[in-house]
Amino acid sequence: MAIVEPVTSTNGHRRLRLESPTTRRALGEITVHTAAEVRERIAAARRAQPQFEALGFEKRAQIMRRALSILLSQQERFIDVIVGETGRSRMETLLMELFPACDSLAYYAKHAERLLRDESPSLHLLKTKKLVISYRPLGVIGIITPWNGPFVLSLNPTVQALMAGNAVVLKPSEVTPFSGKLVGELFAEAGLPPDVLCVLEGDGETGAALVEGGVDKISFTGSVATGRKVGEACGRQLIPCTLELGGKNPTIVCADSDVPRAAKGCVSGAFLNAGQFCCATARIYVVDSVADAFIGHVVEYVRSLKQAREGEFDLGPAIWPRQLEIIERHVNDAVTRGARVLTGGARNREVGELFFQPTVLTDVTDDMLVMREETFGPVVSIVRVRDEAEALRRANQSAYGLAATVWTSDHAKALRLSKALETGHVCMNDCSVTYGIHEAPFGGRKQSGLGQVHGPGGLKGYCYAQSIVLERTRLGQEDAFYPFTDQKASTMRKVMQWVFGSRLGRLFT
Ligand code: NAD
Numbered sequence: 490m491a492i493v494e495p496v497t498s499t500n501g502h503r504r505l506r507l508e509s510p511t512t513r514r515a516l517g518e519i520t521v522h523t524a525a526e527v528r529e530r531i532a533a534a535r536r537a538q539p540q541f542e543a544l545g546f547e548k549r550a551q552i553m554r555r556a557l558s559i560l561l562s563q564q565e566r567f568i569d570v571i572v573g574e575t576g577r578s579r580m581e582t583l584l585m586e587l588f589p590a591c592d593s594l595a596y597y598a599k600h601a602e603r604l605l606r607d608e609s610p611s612l613h614l615l616k617t618k619k620l621v622i623s624y625r626p627l628g629v630i631g632i633i634t635p636w637n638g639p640f641v642l643s644l645n646p647t648v649q650a651l652m653a654g655n656a657v658v659l660k661p662s663e664v665t666p667f668s669g670k671l672v673g674e675l676f677a678e679a680g681l682p683p684d685v686l687c688v689l690e691g692d693g694e695t696g697a698a699l700v701e702g703g704v705d706k707i708s709f710t711g712s713v714a715t716g717r718k719v720g721e722a723c724g725r726q727l728i729p730c731t732l733e734l735g736g737k738n739p740t741i742v743c744a745d746s747d748v749p750r751a752a753k754g755c756v757s758g759a760f761l762n763a764g765q766f767c768c769a770t771a772r773i774y775v776v777d778s779v780a781d782a783f784i785g786h787v788v789e790y791v792r793s794l795k796q797a798r799e800g801e802f803d804l805g806p807a808i809w810p811r812q813l814e815i816i817e818r819h820v821n822d823a824v825t826r827g828a829r830v831l832t833g834g835a836r837n838r839e840v841g842e843l844f845f846q847p848t849v850l851t852d853v854t855d856d857m858l859v860m861r862e863e864t865f866g867p868v869v870s871i872v873r874v875r876d877e878a879e880a881l882r883r884a885n886q887s888a889y890g891l892a893a894t895v896w897t898s899d900h901a902k903a904l905r906l907s908k909a910l911e912t913g914h915v916c917m918n919d920c921s922v923t924y925g926i927h928e929a930p931f932g933g934r935k936q937s938g939l940g941q942v943h944g945p946g947g948l949k950g951y952c953y954a955q956s957i958v959l960e961r962t963r964l965g966q967e968d969a970f971y972p973f974t975d976q977k978a979s980t981m982r983k984v985m986q987w988v989f990g991s992r993l994g995r996l997f998t
Contacts, residue, residue, distance in 0.1 A: 505663055505692065510806045510843050511576040511798045519666045521691040524698035527658070530687040531702045534629045534656035537684035542626055542654035546602035549652055553598035556679035560591055567671055571640050574665045576798075576805035576843075577762060585762065586640045586668075589925050593645045596927045597948070601652035604948050614988070614997055619959040624952040626654035627729075631704035633696045633719065635711045636808055637765045637865075639665030643672045646708045646942065647686065651676075653951040656685045660699050662711075663692035664808060697722070706730065706951065710767075712863075713936050720939060731940035731950060734933055735863040736767050736891030738921065739884035741906060742775040742783055743877055743897035750918070751896035752786030758894060758920035759869035760794060760847050763804045765812070768892035768921035772860060773871045774880035780873045784851065787871065788831050791847050796840050804867055806843035816845050816866030819859040823870070828853045833867070855886060863889070877906065885911045890934030892921040913937065 503521040508514060522530075541549075560567060568582050575582070605624040612620055630650040634643045643661050650657045661669020673688035689695050693715070700707055700722045709719045710733040723730040740758065742751050758770035775783045794803040807813040813836070820834060833848030845867055853860055853870040860870060874880045884893060893912040895903050900917070907915035913933045914923040923929050930944030941947060968977045988994040 505666075507574075507666070509573060509576065510808050511841055513842060516573060517667070519663065519690040521663075522689045522695050522698075524694075524702070527689060527695060527698040527702045530658050530684075530689065531629055531631075531699075531704055533684040534658050534687055537682060538626070538628055538654075538656040541651075541656060541682055541685045546605075546652070549654070550598040550601070552676070552679050552681050553594045553648060553652065556675050557591055557594040557598070559675060559678050560587065560594065567640065567675075570671055571665075571668045574639060574668050575636075575762075575808065578802050578805065580801075581762065581803075581805075585638065585766075590641045590644045592925070592927070593641070593648045597648050597652045600927075601649075601948060604945070605653060605952065616997075617960070617962050617964060619961045621957040621959060623955045623957060624653070624949055625955050626952055628655060628705035629703075630655045630657050630951060631699045631702070631707045632657055632659045633699060633707065633709045633711065634659070634661050634669065636662035636664035637762060637767070638710075639668035640671055642710050643669045644675075646710075647672055647676075649942075649948050650708070650951045651681070651686065653948060655705075655951055658687045658689065658699060658702075658704065660689045660691065660696050663690075663695075666690055701726070704728065708942070708951075709733065716938065729940075729950075731932070731942055732938045733767070733931075733942065734891075734936065734938040735865075735889060736769075736912075736933065736937050737771050737861070737863055737887050737889045738768055738892045738894075738912070739772045739774060739887070739910070740770045740894045741877060741880040741884060741896065741910075742773060742779065743895070743899075743902065743906075744776045744778045745898045745902075746779070746896035746918075747898065748779050748782050749786050752783050753790055754894070754896065754918065754920055755869070756787055756790040756794070760791070760804055760867050761920065763807060763845070763847075764816075764867040764869075765808060765865050768924065769865075770869060770894060770920070771864065772884065772887075773869060774874045774884055775871060776877065776880065777873050777875060780871075784831065784849075784871055787849055787869075791832050791849055794847050796837055796844055796846070798841055804844075804847055806841055807845055807866055808843075810843065812865060813843055813845060816864055816868060819857075819862070819864045819866075820848060820850070820868060822858045823850055823853055823860075826854065826857050828857060828859070828870070831871075855883070861888070877902075881906060881909050885909075887911075888935055889937045891937035892916075892923065892933075894919065894921060911935065913941070 504518050506518050507516040571582050608622040632646045647657050707730040713734045716732040716734040796804045828850045829852045831849040833846035837844040837846045847867040850870045890912045893910045893915045895906050903917040927943050930941040932938050932941030
């Protein structure tokens with residue numbers, strides 16, 4: 490999208506005007522939902538939820554499959570809206586929005602029932618009981634999302650929350666509200682019952698109202714600063730939340746890597762979505778013996794990238810002036826402190842006001858903003874290191890811990906380095922692709938977040954695990970019931986001694 494500018498305030502409503510980041514032409518307006526309206530939507534969702542839950546998995550999966558078929562058959566309509574708001578290329582929109590959205594709908598339609606099936610693990614000690622763990626929907630889930638994956642990051646948690654039997658109130662970013670609204674339109678067309686999903690319009694005020702509005706969980710994706718506020722508010726209310734936050738993601742390029750391919754992969758990893766990607770490669774640590782060759786390839790690839798307003802191109806604009814200012818500040822800070830610009834380094838005004846040239850920096854130091862804070866733009870820094878041990882140490886010197894990549898031809902080394910990296914996920918010889926793998930837990934360490942989505946626990950995160958203890962058989966003597974007597978205490982001691990103090994008894998523990 491787009492640029493947000495408050496225009497008028499009528500009847501207690503603020504309106505935000507939106508512009509294309511590519512052309513800066515008007516795209517439309519949104520009317521910010523007030524806190525009272527947010528509470529009404531949550532109440533309506535709560536009323537609609539029990540009947541929706543009662544539909545069962547198969548009927549909910551049918552809705553997902555209808556949504557999938559609408560998305561497939563009308564993909565150009567969806568791409569038009571996302572491209573209009575973000576300025577991304579159509580190919581990138583297909584790759585990073587439509588394809589993973591289709592996969593999310595298909596995967597959870599097929600697997601949610603299995604993943605949320607009642608479990609009955611055998612009990613190690615209390616053989617007279619049967620445990621049933623039942624995954625019950627939490628109720629109403631509040632989902633708050635950012636502008637950098639405006640459709641898929643709104644759709645994916647919504648699919649999971651709905652498949653688990655919840656109702657959803659979604660607050661997409663005010664910077665890309667129309668891509669967020671597509672999620673509501675898609676499910677309405679697919680036959681989702683009224684009020685089960687509500688898509689709000691608004692900015693941080695609306696987001697804060699959603700967090701405080703009485704939902705049962707918040708699924709938040711966005712910046713560390715906002716995530717901290719959301720986490721604090723959820724903690725105060727004792728409601729669960731997942732926080733998917735920013736990163737300053739490291740890459741280690743080993744001497745035994747396929748250097749030209751590593752360079753190509755790092756360039757894609759750094760400049761996808763013009764670097765406005767939470768898992769974007771930002772800090773490259775390359776082992777000295779291959780550094781010259783690697784840097785040569787990186788610079789060559791980056792110089793071949795095409796930045797344009799339409800047609801076939803690789804990089805679009807920064808989303809809004811605020812983002813461009815951060816990018817410029819980080820690059821200027823680095824250059825002032827002695828970094829060398831190998832290519833790029835400035836705005837690309839020939840293409841448009843919000844375009845920044847894909848930029849490669851070297852001779853960077855750890856105190857520079859570009860190494861410490863999330864730039865969220867088309868800027869990557871390359872650091873030469875003596876060996877992998879130095880790469881590892883410096884990669885871990887970060888307040889963030891979201892994603893990392895490792896380039897080597899040695900699988901055992903990739904695994905060893907990955908386990909030593911303090912990030913939620915690591916990919917070998919590829920860009921960070923983990924978010925696209927539903928079986929893989931996804932989440933950040935350190936300041937990059939709290940909790941995980943996807944993986945075995947992701948879908949279950951939209952539920953509470955209810956433990957139901959059933960009776961299998963009954964012992965003649967029930968020592969845990971009153972009256973408490975000396976004789977029962979004596980029996981208890983004997984049982985304790987046998988279970989915990991004998992070799993045979995320990996088989997039960
Ligand atoms: P942001 O934190 O500014 O906004 C995110 C959302 O929070 C928006 O919808 C916004 O309106 C809302 N919001 C703002 N203030 C709020 C408040 N006080 N209470 C509740 N909601 C509030 O983030 P952004 O600039 O839209 O997104 C970019 C950030 O998101 C980057 O840091 C990026 O790394 C991160 N991100 C993380 C992931 C991940 O999975 N880890 C994925 C994508 C983006």
